Amino acid sequence: MTKSASLRTLEHHDAFLERHIGPNDAEIAHMLKAVGHDSLDAMTDAIVPGNIKSPAPLALPAPVTEVEALAQIRAIADKNQVFRSFIGQGYYGTHTPNVILRNILENPAWYTAYTPYQAEISQGRMEALINFQTMCADLTGMEIANASLLDEATAAAEAMTLAKRSCKSKSNVFFVSNGVHPQSLEVIRTRAEPLGIELVIGNDADAVALDAFGVLLQYPNTFGAVNDYQALANAVHARGGLVAVATDLLALTLIKAPGEWGADIVVGNSQRFGVPFGFGGPHAAFMACRDAYKRSMPGRLIGVSIDAEGKPAYRLTLQTREQHIRREKATSNICTAQVLLAVMASMYAVYHGPEGLTRIARRTHRLAAILAGALRNAGAHVGDHYFDTLHVSNVDAAAVHAAAKAAQINLRTIDDQNLGISLDETSTREDIVKIAALFGAKITDIDALDATTDDALPSALQRKSEFLQHPVFNTHHSEHELLRYMRALADKDLAMDRTMIPLGSCTMKLNATAEMIPVTWPEFGNLHPLAPADQALGYKELIDGLEAMLVECTGYDAVSLQPNSGAQGEYAGLLAIRAYHRSRGDDKRDICLIPESAHGTNPASAQMCGMQVVVTKCDSNGNVDVDDIKRAAEKYSDRLAALMITYPSTHGVFEEDIVQICEIVHQHGGQVYTDGANMNALVGVAKPGKWGSDVSHLNLHKTFCIPHGGGGPGVGPCAVKSHLAPFLPRTFGGEGDVGMVSAASFGSASILPISWMYIVMMGAAGLRKATQVALLNANYIAKRLAPHYETLYTGRNGLVAHECILDLRPLKDATGVSAEDVAKRLIDFGFHAPTLSFPVAGTLMVEPTESESQHELDRFIDAMIQIRDEIRAIEDGKLDREDNPLKHAPHTATAVSASEWTHAYPRELAAFPLPSLKLQKYWPPVARVDNVYGDKNIMCACIPVDAYKEEVEA
Incomplete structure (x- = not known):
């Protein structure tokens, strides 16, 4: 009779940590032997200095299963109460189209991708970001927009510093309208004080005669008012100052674009384009500005270049602008963006198109106007010109809030006689009736009230210019079309759902599905x-x-x-x-x-x-x-x-x-x-x-x-x-x-x-094991690649930490092959490159993380060894120094299947350098992208369709 396994043993194998950590126990033992240690603890002792090691395990609970963790967090989530919120202040209800929810936000092909530093394997997400930039530039009436910032408040602070370094004024004063969202003012105060910038906060009219290097206005303002700032902008410009404007993208479908009345810098939040409240984030802010400021604008900028075959290709343009490259000369410390949320917002615009967005805006405004009419009939005072937000005064705010709470409705608190109501895409007729009732106003026939209520947008500020005319915003309005468009973009990219992304310093580890569900x-x-x-x-x-x-x-x-x-x-x-x-x-x-x-x-x-x-x-x-x-x-x-x-x-x-x-x-x-x-x-x-x-x-x-x-x-x-x-x-x-x-x-x-x-x-033990396996995986790669590549730095006992730097500088001296050539060649093997030339130029920094199995590590090692063999072939004269697979990588399907093959090396070596690639192959959508061309010929908006027609005709 066979002995049964213990319950504890059986339950151990249900633990999440066994799923998160890539190598199993047998693989861990094999890799430990390769690096010369008998156990994870022995290896850890050999790597980590004794005077910093923790004497005791983490005081955290034991690990639980995915089912148990989801049950625990469900109980926590249930303690939140989701009222209908009409608070506004920069955050609005929105409907996330289900096709975007499922195929962007919940799709690992999008959420596990990395920053698009390697252009050839990031064409899909960069096209989505070009759409975002085009959307923001079109709606704001500006010449250029970036690929997103962190939130509206920090974008407003960035606008302040951009104005400071770009204007002609010698003033050290920055004026902020008291109509700016309060949270933006908070962040601007934080940012200004260490930089010695003097803030003046006041009524809009105060800015006309003020000697300031810049002003920040909110349009519509935080209380909903839509004001005409043309004369103010002219006055600021006359003194050499710049005009920054925080705005609302949906409102801009109906009101004149800031760029049309004198704005120099425009910022805002794209949250209401399909991204939920999320208790504050993440949401994709944006910054748009005049073309003259593009080299000083913070954040990422996606541009269009050409590849080695002469075809249009996207890339991060003007990368020397990036703040982490500028170091102590930086004007900002932003080195990230809100790409996933920017992609969602851009797809929302692609799905609805200009007509759909305008329809949503008009409906939202009509509901606001109808509600305003009902409130006036009840004796409340409401401002004259607004888009979606009503500033209601002459009321007992406390009584209204109490009634609202009973009805599970949130309104904005201003003071004891004033409150705010912001309507949005999710607002309904029933909402209007319920809100009106809070003020003692009874709507018996909403259609009749609609018929007798005028719009509240000032006639002089109504938008007449077109926007979002590019075909991408006028093609994918059916779910089928959008689904296929998003799939086509995702197929162009490499993300964690396809391959290891062995970036040093960036820790691309498993983002488990159970973690994402809540x-x-x-x-x-x-x-x-x-x-x-x-x-x-x-x-x-x-x-x-x-x-x-x-x-x-x-x-x-x-x-x-x-x-x-x-x-x-x-x-x-x-x-x-x-x-x-x-x-x-x-x-x-x-x-x-x-x-x-x-x-x-x-x-x-x-x-x-x-x-x-x-x-x-x-x-x-x-x-x-x-x-x-x-x-x-x-x-x-x-x-x-x-x-x-x-x-x-x-x-x-x-x-x-x-x-x-x-x-x-x-x-x-x-x-x-x-x-x-x-x-x-x-x-x-x-x-x-x-x-x-x-x-x-x-x-x-x-x-x-x-x-x-x-x-x-x-x-x-x-x-x-x-x-x-x-x-x-x-x-x-x-x-x-x-x-x-x-x-x-x-x-x-x-x-x-x-x-x-x-x-x-993971629990205490799981977290420690994750760290140890991360150390093991890095050392395994360094050890296996040691006969082929030198590891630049090692610590005690010849071991590295969680990442290793491979020094390719001697190979370049001998063969002309650069670290960038190796990075591009890895694409032919279906790998995202390691970190290129950071922190040392001419090197690759590799970080495998604990999530990668030995199989995936060996696949990467095999690719790197094959690449080293190709470099040796150059050293031995078997491959030409200029015409070799590394110099021309990556190879597209178009290139290797063309009628003519002009290279001195075989097509099969170009496309299938390892036999395993014949079973599963990633084909890059573009050949090597020309960085210099992109920086000399800057285009940061959607590629005109004619560009593709010319390519076909040629």
């Missing part, structure tokens, strides 16, 4: 960020729980989830350090030490906080030079504010001297900021808050499994020790010395369930 639950998605606190008790429990988990994982004492990107988290951390010093009278502490190996957002963030960056050296092994840090700390002892350091380092090693480095900085009165980009090499193994670090930002979109979504969304919480806790960003309407850094109190709240689910399902 995101689209209405209890999380349909809550307005300004809904009363008693309606968001589930969110409070989720947020408090996640903060506590992150505190335990990091060893810090407090966490703010407000920052909605890693760069925002950095900024919040440095603001906390700055405020802490000032609270102690240390106003002169303005020096930030940053090692030369740091990610470029570090110096950019420091610059935004008004700090001066001093770059410190690294040694030949890639470690920060402790003596140079000591020298700089001593030199600037009275002015030292902070050291920003990444750990493990950006060079992929655990540096031995991190504790000593922290002590040196503290001895000279500074604070230690540890960049959390590589926290996935630490969870369950070591805690930065325990070895002397004072603050870190974390990348939930890396370490804690929120997907990259093609370059956003992200969440960058700021974690601090107790002495910095009072200086975390305050919430909206809350107290604190440091203002808001994002528009919503809890940032991109609707995606926080992803990280909550990950931690709960």
Whole structure:
């Protein structure tokens, strides 16, 4: 009789961690043998310095199954109450078309993609972003728009700094209309103070005679009024200032575009184009501006170039604008976007087209006008000119709110005699009747009221110009057509659903389906960020729980989830350090030490906080030079504010001297900021808050499994020790010395369930094992590739951390083959390239993550060995130095199936360098994209259809 397996053993194999971690136990044993260790713990001891290792396991619950975790978070979600919200203030109800919900937001082909730095395998998502840019430029009447920003409030702050560096005025004053959304004003205040910009907030008329370098207006304003700003814009321009405008894309289908009356910079939020409230995010903001400012505009910009075959191809254009490349010369620290949400918004516009959007806008406006008529009949006062938002005065606001609460309706609180009502696409006739009743107004015949009520848009500001005339916005209006269009775009791209994305520093790990499921639950998605606190008790429990988990994982004492990107988290951390010093009278502490190996957002963030960056050296092994840090700390002892350091380092090693480095900085009165980009090499193994670090930002979109979504969304919480806790960003309407850094109190709240689910399902042991397997996978790749490529930096015992840098510089010297050539050749094998030329030019940084199985690692290793063999063939003269598969990669299906083949190497080597590729092959949609052509011939809108006709005719 055979012995039965124990219940504990059987249940162990149902655990989520066995699904999340790619290699099974047998594969782990095999790889451990390859790197020379008997166990994960032995390998960890060999890699991680003993003086930072955590003495005890994480104090987190045991792992649970997917079913159990979903049941737990369902109970949390049920504690939220989803009322009908008419609060507005920049957030509106919207219907996400189901075809977009299922095939974009819930589709891993879109949400697991990476930032489109490798143009050839990102053509689909870049076409969607070109559509977004075109949509924003068309509706705003501007010449160029970027590929999205984080939220409207930060976009408004970016508009301020763009105006400052672009205008002719010598003034240091920025005027903000008191009609701007309050949360935008909060973030602008936060951003202006460290930069020494003087804010003046007042009535619009006050700006006419003010000597300011720029003004920010809201159109329609936060209370709904649609004002004519032509004369104001002329007055500002006459003094050399610039006009920035925050606007509403749906309103712009009916009212004159800001670009038509003098705006220079236009920002806003695309949320109401099919993206749910989500308790504040994520949503895709936008910035559009005059063409003259394109080289100074923050955020990503998708442009059109040509490929090696002369065909149109998309790429990230003017990349030298990107702030992490500019480093301490940066004008912003934004290095991310909200791609997934921008794609959703652009598809919403593609689906509805200009006529559909206008129809939605007209219906929304008619409902607002009808409601205004009913309220006036009841004795309330309502403004004369508006789009969708009514400013209602001369009422008992408290009584109305009480009646509204009983009816499960949220209205905007202004004061005791004023309130706001914002209607939207989801508003119905029944809503109008119910809202009117709250004011004592009875609508018995809504059609009759409709017939006797005029529109409330000022005649002089009604839109006459056309928009969204490109065929892409006038073709895909049936579900079938849109479905096929989105599928065609997704098929052009490589995402995690097809292949490993082995990017160093970017941690492209599994975004498990169970983690994603709660995101689209209405209890999380349909809550307005300004809904009363008693309606968001589930969110409070989720947020408090996640903060506590992150505190335990990091060893810090407090966490703010407000920052909605890693760069925002950095900024919040440095603001906390700055405020802490000032609270102690240390106003002169303005020096930030940053090692030369740091990610470029570090110096950019420091610059935004008004700090001066001093770059410190690294040694030949890639470690920060402790003596140079000591020298700089001593030199600037009275002015030292902070050291920003990444750990493990950006060079992929655990540096031995991190504790000593922290002590040196503290001895000279500074604070230690540890960049959390590589926290996935630490969870369950070591805690930065325990070895002397004072603050870190974390990348939930890396370490804690929120997907990259093609370059956003992200969440960058700021974690601090107790002495910095009072200086975390305050919430909206809350107290604190440091203002808001994002528009919503809890940032991109609707995606926080992803990280909550990950931690709960992994448990303490699972999180530690994930870290260890990430270390193992990186070392396995380095070991297997050692005979073929040199690993640039290693740490103790010749091992790397969670990523390894392959040095291709000697190969270029010998053969002319560059790291970029290898990156492009990997596309022929169906791989997204590793990180190219960062942090060291001429190298590839590889990070496999714990999610990749040994099979996938071996597939990548086989590809890299085959590429090395091709390079050897060049060295041996068997392949031509210029005409070889690397120099002409990637190879399209069109090229290898053409009637003529002009290369000296065989077609089969070009297309199928490994036999396994004959079973499953990714064909890039374009050949190598010409970067120089794209920067010299800048076009950042939809490609005219004629361009394709000419290609066919040729």
